Amino acid sequence: MKLKLLFLSAALSVAAISYSFAQTADEVVAKYIQAKGGADKIRTLTSTIMTGDINQGGMKIPVTMYAVQNKAFRVEFTFNGLTGYQIITDTSGWNFNPFAGQSKPERMTSDDIKSSQDQLELQDDLLDYAAKGSTVEMLGKDDVEGTECYKLKLTLKSAKEKTLFISTADNMLIKTSEKITANGQEMESSTFLSNYKPVGPGVMMAFSITNNLQGQVDITNIEVNKDIDAAKFKP
Numbered sequence: 333m334k335l336k337l338l339f340l341s342a343a344l345s346v347a348a349i350s351y352s353f354a355q356t357a358d359e360v361v362a363k364y365i366q367a368k369g370g371a372d373k374i375r376t377l378t379s380t381i382m383t384g385d386i387n388q389g390g391m392k393i394p395v396t397m398y399a400v401q402n403k404a405f406r407v408e409f410t411f412n413g414l415t416g417y418q419i420i421t422d423t424s425g426w427n428f429n430p431f432a433g434q435s436k437p438e439r440m441t442s443d444d445i446k447s448s449q450d451q452l453e454l455q456d457d458l459l460d461y462a463a464k465g466s467t468v469e470m471l472g473k474d475d476v477e478g479t480e481c482y483k484l485k486l487t488l489k490s491a492k493e494k495t496l497f498i499s500t501a502d503n504m505l506i507k508t509s510e511k512i513t514a515n516g517q518e519m520e521s522s523t524f525l526s527n528y529k530p531v532g533p534g535v536m537m538a539f540s541i542t543n544n545l546q547g548q549v550d551i552t553n554i555e556v557n558k559d560i561d562a563a564k565f566k567p
Contacts, residue, residue: 357470360482360498361458367503369535374455376533377401379560384539384551395549401454404565419565420448426567437567447512450488457486457494465489473500476507476524504528504536512545521545532556 365371379400385392386409398406408417411431419426425440425448440448450457453464461468471483474497481497488494497507509522525538531554539551 357468357484360470360484360503361461361468363503364498364505365456365459367536368456368505369530369533371459373533373535374459376557377455377535378557380454381555381558381560382551383553384549386546387548387550398560398564399452399454400560400565402452405451406564419567420445420451421565422449422452428567439567446490447492450490450492457488458496461486471495479506481506505538519545 365374368374380397381399382397384395386395393409393411395407395409397408398404402422404419404421406417406419408415414430416429416431416434417426418428420440425445426437427440428434428437457466458468466489467487469485469487471485474481474483476497476499480500482500484496484498486494486496493510495509496505497509498504499506505525507522507524509520511518512521513519522544524542525540527540528536528538531537533556535556537551537554539554540548541551542548
């Protein structure tokens with residue numbers, strides 16, 4: 333009998349700890365959404381146009397990113413009079429890289445399209461995450477270049493996993509990490525976000541974005557809720 337009670341006590345302890353973590357994760361998410369501007373303001377975002385520069389080895393390459401909530405995303409970059417781009421929509425995807433010798437756009441594979449469609453979430457992965465079919469798990473705390481952060485594991489409805497690092501000081505997202513496949517090899521892709529500023533209705537957005545594989549992007553301007561020509565999302 334004592335053995336059974338011991339197992340029961342252990343099981344209840346584990347359940348209590350899991351429940352505590354779930355509650356803590358939700359509290360962290362709630363504080364983050366509030367720090368970003370609040371759910372009501374974030375939900376008003378329907379489109380964004382971001383302009384800036386990709387900084388690679390001191391060389392600046394102009395870049396523009398167009399996004400329509402849950403429908404389409406396009407990033408285009410210009411160098412030496414040539415413009416390349418990537419388009420992701422809810423049904424298709426295209427790449428055009430004239431710098432690599434491409435003479436016309438190439439359709440992305442279905443797997444690449446599927447793995448990239450999380451970019452269509454313009455508002456925020458963590459906003460109403462449960463209603464989107466995602467889950468969030470608390471992984472404790474971690475240090476990101478000297479900043480103490482809450483560490484969360486986000487699993488999207490597609491089963492794609494992301495690790496999110498939210499500063500304990502100001503409740504802002506400063507790093508995301510995920511596994512990606514490039515050239516047939518799996519690797520870690522980490523993105524660092526900083527220089528947050530309010531845009532549009534008062535939603536905080538990062539103007540400095542650095543990816544360990546793609547380099548640094550310095551955003552100079554963000555426009556929200558502008559009409560974007562549908563032709564932008566066609567090859």
